[in-house]
Amino acid sequence: MKGRFCPICGRKIDITIEGLCPECYRSTHPLMRRFPEIKIALCKNCFSYKIGRRWHTPPPEISSLEELILHAARKRISQSIKKKEYEIVEASLEKGKEGFTVILKIKGKSHRLIPKSYIEEYRVPLTVTFTLCPVCVDFKGKVERAVVQVRAKNRPLTSEEYNLVKDFVNDTIARISKDSIEIIPIEIKGDKYIDITFSSQKAARKVASELQKIFPFKRKDTQKIIGVSSTGQPKTKVTIRLMLPEFKVGDIISFAGKPYKVLSFERGKIRLLSLSNYKESSFSSSNVFSRAKIEIREEEIKKVLVVSITPPYVQLMNLEDYKVYEERFDRIPLWVKEGETVGIVKIGNRTFLVPVKA
Numbered sequence: 001m002k003g004r005f006c007p008i009c010g011r012k013i014d015i016t017i018e019g020l021c022p023e024c025y026r027s028t029h030p031l032m033r034r035f036p037e038i039k040i041a042l043c044k045n046c047f048s049y050k051i052g053r054r055w056h057t058p059p060p061e062i063s064s065l066e067e068l069i070l071h072a073a074r075k076r077i078s079q080s081i082k083k084k085e086y087e088i089v090e091a092s093l094e095k096g097k098e099g100f101t102v103i104l105k106i107k108g109k110s111h112r113l114i115p116k117s118y119i120e121e122y123r124v125p126l127t128v129t130f131t132l133c134p135v136c137v138d139f140k141g142k143v144e145r146a147v148v149q150v151r152a153k154n155r156p157l158t159s160e161e162y163n164l165v166k167d168f169v170n171d172t173i174a175r176i177s178k179d180s181i182e183i184i185p186i187e188i189k190g191d192k193y194i195d196i197t198f199s200s201q202k203a204a205r206k207v208a209s210e211l212q213k214i215f216p217f218k219r220k221d222t223q224k225i226i227g228v229s230s231t232g233q234p235k236t237k238v239t240i241r242l243m244l245p246e247f248k249v250g251d252i253i254s255f256a257g258k259p260y261k262v263l264s265f266e267r268g269k270i271r272l273l274s275l276s277n278y279k280e281s282s283f284s285s286s287n288v289f290s291r292a293k294i295e296i297r298e299e300e301i302k303k304v305l306v307v308s309i310t311p312p313y314v315q316l317m318n319l320e321d322y323k324v325y326e327e328r329f330d331r332i333p334l335w336v337k338e339g340e341t342v343g344i345v346k347i348g349n350r351t352f353l354v355p356v357k358a
């Protein structure tokens, strides 16, 4: 009886493979057992890829990141297909929520007695990590020579400040980089602050000076010797710290004994609104920077509704408990109107009216 009928499908057998008909042998013996998840590391700087322990340079004909990932994955899979007669006839990449999957069509036969080769499809999970290859790590380490640090004193940058600085830096770089490639920073990082790293100290100084044209920064340059070059010259790293004042636009400060609302930062100047006479003027930023004191942050200014005005009194409604009360003011500016929301700040024993955003 042995070898006459297939024990799985019951068919009469001409060729037996380990007691089964070729069809049943094939369906119970896939070409490949199972592919473990493939891991590939890519250098985000030069697009070299790492499989196993080795880094490989991408072939020049590759034009997209997906092509590169697929190329690396194919190479990695080929290494794990041991049998010579197995062949990858097709490979494609699927991008899902969890990551990538390589869809693989492999041609071969799982036993030499099976008369014809056939194709089986496999789905191989793929993880791609972005990193720096040793060459790029080395290169970056050597050329990092200058950093521009944008900060604000005792506080994080506001999102407006952050975006303005970042946009301005990008514009400046786009404008200047045509003349000198080294102006392009190696890295821009930070979230509540900004660090811009350059390979050239000249580039860092140039970008810092450009930034000073639009913001009232306090600037501090420091130089540190970080080593000796091959010719015996000291290698230095420059740090340029650009510091915005502790107060920001919208805050209430006292300056030269008087209260002001900060209206804007300009080139070397700070525009202030006096709360004593409601006149606007610009002051040199270094002067305001060193002598101003924060009284109240913009977000802490109390907002009230103007109910009626009978100079020198104004009837106000507290927007927290809807209580109406009266306050005396030496000056009632014209923008204080019935039905409007205004800000109230207390400095010492005096109360001032402040314009606020609706």
Ligand SMILES: [Zn+2]
Residues within 6 Å of the ligand: 006, 007, 008, 009, 010, 011, 020, 021, 022, 023, 024, 025
């Ligand atoms: Zn069978």
Ligand SMILES: [Zn+2]
Residues within 6 Å of the ligand: 043, 044, 045, 046, 047, 048, 132, 133, 134, 135, 136, 137
């Ligand atoms: Zn690299």
